[in-house]
Amino acid sequence: MRLAIFVDQVFWLDGSRLSTDESYILFPASFKEFVDEIVFIGRLSPAAGRAPYPLEGGRFSLFAMPFYKNLYQLWRNDPRVYWEIAKAARQQAKTWDALLVCGPHPIGHIIARACIALGVPVLPIVRQNFIEQMSAHRGVKRLAALAAARILEWDFRRIARDRTVFTVGKEMAAEYAPLSGRVHNHFPCLVDSAQFEVFSKMSAGSDPTRLIKVCRLAPEKGHKYLFAALVELNQRGLRCHVDIVGTGPIEQELRAILAKLGITEQVTFHGYVPYGPSLFDLYQKAGALVLSSTTEGFPQVINESLSIGLPTIATRVGGIPSFLTHGETALLVPPRDPSALASAIESFVRDAELRERLRNRGRALMRDNTLEANRDRILEGVREEIARHKA
Template identity: 70%
Template sequence: MHVAFFVDQVFWREGPVLSTEESFILFPASFAGFVDQITFIGREAPTPGRAPYVLDGSTFSLCALPFYPNLYKLWRADPRMYRRIRESVREQSKNWDVLVICGPHPIGQLVARMCIAQGIPVVLMVRQNLIEQMSAHRGLERHAAMLAAHLLEWDFKRLARDRTVFAVGEEMTKVYSRFCNRAHNHFPCLVDRAQFEMFSQMSAGSDPRRLIKVCRLAPEKGHRFLFEAMAQLNQRGLHCHVDLVGTGAMDQELRELASKLGVASQVTFHGYVPYGRPLFDLYEKAGAMVLSSTTEGFPQVINEALSIGLPTVATTVGGIPSFLTDGETALLVPPRDVRALAGAIEKMVRAPELRERLRRNGRALMQDNILEVNRARVLGGVHDEIARRRA
């Protein structure tokens, strides 16, 4: 079976080796050994190089799309780019048995319609609530982003009719269940069995006041609410420290905000930290993981935290509340609720028996949701969609 995956990622070439900088690629790449060939449909970097996540081997190939930095630049791109995309897809899709499209995405939906016209089965994967994600933007950019998001999601739902859909989280699964009768709740866990065993040998730090947050420095990640919660905790005499791992356009703005709120000395901006021992060392120093996002799909760092036994405080967005149980596998709070976030952090810091329960239950939950389990679910849906179309 030859599976094509549309992923809105940039790929680098170094000789015959493909690589990318986004960890999600590890999930579709894990299909190697269960299918004959995997073609990724994505942007090719304008210069040779190697990114952190390497796809080495004859199983993988790239249907290269013209490079564009991001979706905002895509709207202003040369119209001839779409013709080049169609030509590339038309040539390579002759060999595809099925297309899995991660969306909503304008190029992905163009590719999907081309495949449908050729009789190629199409499976949809909804990784996040796009409208919620775009609502985090500000100013005039927000209005344009929201309009585009509504149009794309409306079109993606049209594509979903009478097709198999894997949606991250119960909320998005219910939304797409109105348009098809094969919508599945999906958690794209990247922690495989070997990694789970490795993480299980690690342990959280001894100081619960030392927090860690791993994500992009972007508006929808809700750093502001965490800083405000830390300022509230200071007033109660509870001083926490957060290791902030990630890069993004808000770096300087967040530094200034931390200073304004009086928590600058309690925040360490680590920037980009490579996956592996440098990141794991920070995990083992931390007493808890905190995620204060206003929108999410399902963050991979939660899977890593649960596997390590790192108590987690998270917001009830995306797939998080349908995977985690408040008080049992994590502490969950509403998004944008500073008081609730501060209260959850204080509760976790002051209750060692609660932290131990979260550690124990989190690891047990992960045992039943490692990569191999989720891969089997998606592969089953892909095979069923192919068989149904052939019938």
């Protein structure tokens, strides 16, 4: 099987060595043992280099898209670029057995339609609520982003009609179910069985007031709600510290918010920390993982933290409430609600029995949801869709 996978990621080439900087790629890369070749479709950096996540093993290739920093830059491109992409996709797709396309995304739609025209099976992957994600922007940019998001969402649903669809979380599964009777809820996981055994020998930190938040520094990640919760906890006589791992466009804005609230010393920015020993060390110093996002697919960091025995406190968005149970495997709160988040953190800090239950049951949940289990669900769906087309 020659499986093509569209992901909106940047790839780097150093000679023949292909790599990328987003850990999500490790999940589809794990398919390599079960297919002849994986063709990743993504942006090729104009500069040669090496990123933290190499694609090794000889079964990977890249169908390179024009480089763009973000979707706004893409939309401002010469319209002829899209025609060139469609033309190249029609040639490339003749050799593909199936296409997995993460969306909505304008280039993903072009490639999907090229495959449909050639009779190549297309399987959409919906990782999160795209309209909700775009609504996190502000000002004029927000209006433009929402308008574009609604058009793209409408078009992606047309592509998904009568096809096998993979969604992250019950929310998007319910949205796409009327379009297809073959909607599968899945959770892309980077923790394989071997890594789970390594993680299971680790443990969370002993200080429940030391929290960690691992994500991109972007509006939809809801940092400001966590900061407001810290202020409220201070007023309740409970002082917590947050280690923030990640980079993004709003770092200076977040630092300004902390200064205005007077809690700068309660937050440490660690910048980008690659998946590996340095990140695991931060996990083991923390008492809990806190995610305050307003929209999500399913954050990989949850898989990692649960495997280590690091309890999770998160907002009830995206695929999170489909996988985690409040009070059993995590503490879940409504998005954009600092008071609810503060109360959950306070309950966690003051209740040792609750902390132990979350550690044990979270780790038990991950034992049955490793990379292999989730990978097999995707590949089974791909094989069934190919067989359906042949029939």
